[in-house]
Amino acid sequence: MSVFSVEFKVRDYECDMQGIVNNGVYFNYLEHARHEFLLAKGIDFAELARDKINLVVVRSEMDYKASLTSGDQFAVIVAFEPVSRVRFGFRQQVVRAADGKVVLEGLVIGTAINERGRPAIPEGFAERLTA
DSSP states (O other), X not given: OOEXXXXXXXXXXXXXXXXXXXXXXXXXXXXXXXXXXXXXXXXOHHHXXXXXXXXXXEEEEEEEOSOOBTTOEEEEEEEEEEOSSSOEEEEEEEEETTTOOEEEEXXXXXXXXXXXXXXXXXXXXXXXXXX
């Protein structure tokens, strides 16, 4: 299993009135890390879209374990996981740098569709992501 990591720092405006990162912001963290993972594997999300192949999320699961606050440094870890012939998964974790605490565990399931909305997994897609 190929594992990838991107480092972040919580920005003030990502926090809610309680002083913790708003739960919806984690979706952005995970998405950015997935896009960086794809780029590191030579798969350009934007280029695929221009070629009328769209990578789309069909399911997201998140288990919140702890909270991040303003200024916290953390990493988002991404691991690719084949799901089926037409679906793929990304197991993700948010890990606080200061203490190594897993703040969030997530599973995001996706697929690729063509302009007609039909499954269109690019040739060699899974092989590139597991290399």
